[in-house]
Amino acid sequence: MSSEFLARLRRRSVRGDAGITLTELIVAMFVGSIVLSGVAALTISTQKSVSQAMARAGATADVRTALAYMSRRLRVAVPPGGGTAGAFEAAGPRSVTFYASLVAPGSTGTPAPTKIEFYVDTAAGCLVEARTAAVGAGAPYTWPSSGRRTTCIALGSINPAGQRLFTFYATPGATTPLATDASGAVTARDLPAIESVAVDLAVAPTKPAGTAPSQARTRLTLTNLL
Template sequence: MNILQLVRRGFPSFRGQRRDEGLTLVETLITAALTGVVLLIVSTMTISALRTVRGVRGTTNSTADARTASQAVTKALRVAVTPDDTTPAFAQATARSVSFYSSMLRGSDVGNVALPIPTLVSYTVDTSRNCLLETKTPGVSGTPPTWPASGTASTCLARGTINIDGTPIFAYFDSSGAVLTPTATGLSVADRGRVASVTVQLAVTPAGDGKTSTARTSVVMVNLGDN
């Protein structure tokens, strides 16, 4: 039964009319109005369903990104090392970015009994790409070793707004557990040499629909000893 038949059945004046009389103006207007209401309801339900799907997808992606990024940062921090006897393991340490030397194995290090040249690893918020950016610069052997920018590779680990509420991403502690508070420019050289553990707190808010996903972990730098 179509809308026109429903209209005719609902109005006594339409009953008994011959089917070959065509549509009256009133019937046409009522049918158009009812059709518009039905289309509005269907479109509203469709838009709501699509928004829900986008929200679920955004939340799923942000959760995976937060977990992946946290694991990557933890893995690199755990093997942080001093590149020589005088240079701190941390080249820079602020509340929202960190750079440090890490004893990460590369393909060329497999089977090599000597300690690998540390890789300079950085994590920072890239506002232009809207992500937590990881950069790795392999060290080149020499006296002293060097880290040429030409060898730097970067990867977006978590896409979205990072710690939208301004919560620090990185918190630093010395071997006694005391907090080392960075200034706007970061920790001083002396304090960078005292860092023994780092707490990483990520909150990834996806673009568009979706909920913020968080990941928090604390890492002790076992290679740094008592600072």
């Protein structure tokens, strides 16, 4: 009786010791960590791709809006009068200053020319429009700096590869741009000859990093200067 009882205890003891060994547990934990790392990497990659896609979509909308905005201003470029022959005061690769006939809603008269500047503010990451209203009852007008107002029309890294934003031509059908100086700006002698402008705009979102820029191009005929 005693020996049978001891045998039963031994059998229970053997069954009770059955389970996972330490080595098996370590292997299982290692495999699990690999699987979880893969899932985490995939999740992060997906989130980054979605963020970049959303940022690029926003940049594309900004490019279209800014390009349309600049086109409307450039199309109504006019000489300011007072003995000034051309509409352009300066015409550089990443900035331009000219005079435009901006008609206010409901107005029927001929407006005084507004001084318009478009330039890239690299520090602020912004494509800026500066507008200065004319002062005076007639030509010659003045454009005091106290009336200058600035607006950011596109936010991000503007033309990040350093490409030209503006290219200027003497006629609408010309394929060769006007001559420029060492800085890439049209010379003062040729400013009155500008009749067509090409605008190449690219905007890269600053966040998330690595988002490709959105870009668009248009070429305008300045009918008021023909």
